[in-house]
Amino acid sequence: MGRLVWDEYCLAGTAKYLLDDPHPEGKIGVFVRGCDSRAINRLIQDGEIKKENVYLIGIPCGGMKDPATGKTAKKCEDCTHPNPIVFDTMIGEKVTQSDKPNRFNSVNELEKKSADEKYEYWAKQYDKCIRCYACRNVCPACNCRECFVDQYRVGWQGKQNNRAENQFYGLTRAFHVAGRCIECGECERACPMDLPLMELNRKLIKDINELFGPYEAAVDLEEKPPLGTYKLEDPEKFM
Numbered sequence: 695m696g697r698l699v700w701d702e703y704c705l706a707g708t709a710k711y712l713l714d715d716p717h718p719e720g721k722i723g724v725f726v727r728g729c730d731s732r733a734i735n736r737l738i739q740d741g742e743i744k745k746e747n748v749y750l751i752g753i754p755c756g757g758m759k760d761p762a763t764g765k766t767a768k769k770c771e772d773c774t775h776p777n778p779i780v781f782d783t784m785i786g787e788k789v790t791q792s793d794k795p796n797r798f799n800s801v802n803e804l805e806k807k808s809a810d811e812k813y814e815y816w817a818k819q820y821d822k823c824i825r826c827y828a829c830r831n832v833c834p835a836c837n838c839r840e841c842f843v844d845q846y847r848v849g850w851q852g853k854q855n856n857r858a859e860n861q862f863y864g865l866t867r868a869f870h871v872a873g874r875c876i877e878c879g880e881c882e883r884a885c886p887m888d889l890p891l892m893e894l895n896r897k898l899i900k901d902i903n904e905l906f907g908p909y910e911a912a913v914d915l916e917e918k919p920p921l922g923t924y925k926l927e928d929p930e931k932f933m
């Protein structure tokens with residue numbers, strides 16, 4: 695029998711693997727840090743898994759290490775929920791957590807740029823994108839059974855790897871996960887071309903917080919995502 699090793703280099707999120715077995719015969723055991731537990735909530739809220747089909751072993755997390763540098767992984771630096779939110783049993787003591795308001799610093803800097811400068815910035819980034827879809831594949835919020843990028847009919851996502859199609863892909867994905875992104879940072883970690891994908895995600899999170907009030911996706915299962923509900927007093931400057 696093999697030995698399960700869980701150490702500070704186990705960077706990858708654990709929850710999305712559950713989609714590989716959508717109809718398990720028994721309960722599946724999953725180790726969950728704070729980010730993984732939010733991903734579990736994401737999948738439950740989206741109707742992709744049922745809580746009764748999983749057994750969650752919670753692990754408070756002081757931050758994982760990047761195997762390339764031996765230092766704290768970038769995705770962990772801005773983590774706001776190191777302790778599991780949902781679990782069946784917990785291993786270890788809870789760690790201190792913080793709201794990490796500085797995680798919006800790069801978004802604040804981007805917002806100071808002119809429209810042309812913003813375009814140049816993102817064009818340069820998406821010129822690097824190779825459309826490997828690693829960002830989608832690891833994302834717990836990207837859980838559609840059939841993704842728009844896999845459509846072959848005319849009028850859907852073009853298959854060319856060029857600036858326009860790459861930007862179309864990136865923007866469509868960012869808006870698809872808007873209000874549902876759990877800030878796990880998996881997309882940016884998995885991107886082989888180092889696109890700053892969390893800047894896009896956090897811009898949308900910041901805008902949603904400012905427009906609809908503070909909201910953290912998949913923390914409270916009973917709380918409906920702001921973009922999934924309608925209120926008469928919702929801001930509608932864009933209308």
Ligand code: SF4
Nearest residue numbers: 823824826827829885
């Ligand atoms: S992981 Fe990076 S390179 Fe691959 S599709 Fe996503 S943004 Fe593009």
Ligand code: SF4
Nearest residue numbers: 833875876878879881
């Ligand atoms: S968009 Fe990125 S940060 Fe947000 S849930 Fe998906 S993988 Fe995590």
